[in-house]
Amino acid sequence: MAPRKGSLEAAFARKEKGDTLTTPPSKQSQVATNGADGTPEAPAKRRRLEKGVAQTTPTKPEKVLEKVPEVTLHSGETGPWSLWHGGSAGKDAKELQCPAFDPKLREAEFPVGKPVSFSLLSGALLEIEELKGSGKGSRKTMTVILSNLFRLLMHVQPQDIIAAVYILINKVAPDYEAAELGVGDSIIIKALCENFGRSEATIKHSLASGEAKDLGEVALQSRMSQKMLMMPPKLTIAKVFSEMKAIAHSAGKESQKAKKEKIQKLLVASRGEEAKFIVRMLQAKLRIGIQIPTLLQALAYAFTLTKPGQPSGPAAVTDRRKGQAKLSAAELEPQMIVMEAAVRQAFSELPNFDKLIGALMEGRDGSSLLEVCRISVGVPVKPMLAKPSKGIAEVGERLAGKRFTGEWKYDGERAQIHVLSRDVIQIYSRNSENMTEKYPDVIEVVKQSLAEDVHSCIIDSELVAFDQVNKKILPFQVLTTRGRKNITVEDIKVNVCLFAFDCMLINGQPLVKEPLEVRRDKLWKILWPSEGKVTFAVYRNFSDINEEEIQAFLDESIAGSCEGLMLKTLTENATYEPSKRSLNWLKLKKDYLEGMADSIDVVPIGAYYGKGKRSGAYGAYLLAIYDQENEEFQTVCKAGTGFSDEDLVTHYGFFKTHQRPCAETNYNVNDKLKPDVWLEPCQVWEIRAADLSISPVHTSAFGVKADGKGIGLRFPRFLRIRDDKTPEESTGAEQIVEMFEAQASVSGTAAADDDF
DNA sequence: GTTGTCTGCCC
DNA sequence: ATTCTGC
């Protein structure tokens, strides 16, 4: 058994929360208790702002124009210009890969105004894929290809840029406009089987043997060996996108069949490598090394080098490095840098490619883009995220010499609350999904909690399941049982409390460029807490690194049913601008800390073939503990992370020779977890997890905490092999139960037994 | 009407 | 969510 005593004791040391009232941040320096214990009076009665928001909102107008950063010309080494001048020698300027690419040179092949063949996009994807991992400068070349693709489209068929971008990110609409493809591996496999006369078994075998690294390659191989007499017309970018939209929009009876048939039609019409990318696109796993940040960079460069024509204005310029008005490197590089920053910021504030590209097509550049792509109520903003920190020492290094704050990290659901008006309130998730329908109760309570002079705002917060009778935070797992659609306030079974911690806009004024200290101050003035409904995240400010105080605050947060702490600078580098650094906050959780986390010794009893870069090895393992009483191995989780590439190879090599044709008789495994390969119980692994939860599929401590259910692990990851243990010496079922009961969010609540 | 499977989305 | 890796 690995050390874990510390965590148990810490978790048992449940702190009774006092009834301390909150005070505004301006009047306090160190407040550790607040919120849930606010006064019970109706907020409306207490609502009286001494200093109204109107007076505290910034008097200076919000800057729209970004100050042009101090730009030093990199010319050659690291700056964007290094992508666009080097490496052209010997390359054909007709090739997308070539930095000197000029869209005009491809006019014969891609006539202006004609729909563009999907093979152009597919070809670019293939080139990019082939560059992946090919060493120095390969990422740069990938960006160049993408940029040049956009430049070409800009010249010949601008409306295809949006289609191409959506295809590249495997979506059909912005995240906040619910439009999901509703296609998964299962439906794709069915489509492939029927279409190419293959069986599911041969497809599985193809993947297991490494013959194909993913379903895209399966599709491609099947398509290649298919003889076609009559070829449907070539696919165009526009056609593929419209089919994707059609797939996303099909719903109701027989919709699965309809989706399958659309997929098959696309595959039949595909040529060359297209089938591979169509399938991957439907899986939302293009896996060619391009995600949104790279896409934004490529767009920025494309719209710097090439200028779209305007309806009644300047004509298009395909290559601003050429012609009479040509610009020098010294002029273009700063433009690229500013454009890239502006595009990133624009997408962060308005994550909508239609609008972003629309603005770029209008000719907006680094200095004017943000005038139209700005944070606004009703459109979710990209949220600030936090980087995991390995320990308090690391936190100290990062924050040394800066004023910072620690906030309790609540275990709930991120909620970005948009008050469009006092009557219209919307709620968005961490990933910009619209959750308004899920939380009518929150909307009501926010309405009642707004200070009088607030008519619009955007608030960042966490929604946490909350026991209104016992005034206690409930586990995340309780929150997940809430319904999501057609929810009415009357039949809500899982109540929540809102813990607010940031504020990005008030009364039309963006606050994203204000430091956290200012934003928090304003937040506290626009929202009135009410017990168990709305409050502020508990925080404590620090002006110096004091490891003991941070540790103590961390312990308090865990005793208070939280996951740990969020650590944020207050003044320096403390704006709300994920475009600049998406992981600008730090998170400190007990399971990151050596000796404070539950670490568990388990036995690998099954394995699953890896996909993509894991193909050719096992990508994940099925892990079990040994239950002495029942003399059987009971599963607790699968593990697919924590392995170095070397580990993956070692494990594969080892377990290849310890396979079993079927499960051992003393394996207690749910059918839904059936691994690709069964393993002999012959090794012990130490793994780590954040929490334990009641599991519908895992069998450890089966029936002990809930009828017909076992206990599973949340966020499991591999740590190391324990050569000093035998499988029978792995963690026992009774220890799993102890760990489950020791969790601060479970102990002392009614949920401790059989409530699941 | 019930049950099972699949998908997307929370973490 | 966590984690590892190439650049």
Next chain:
DNA sequence: GCAGAATGGGCAGACAAC
């Protein structure tokens, strides 16, 4: 340090199958 790509548990909701 960023960006990307592997992978986890578990829930509701939508459909399909029975």
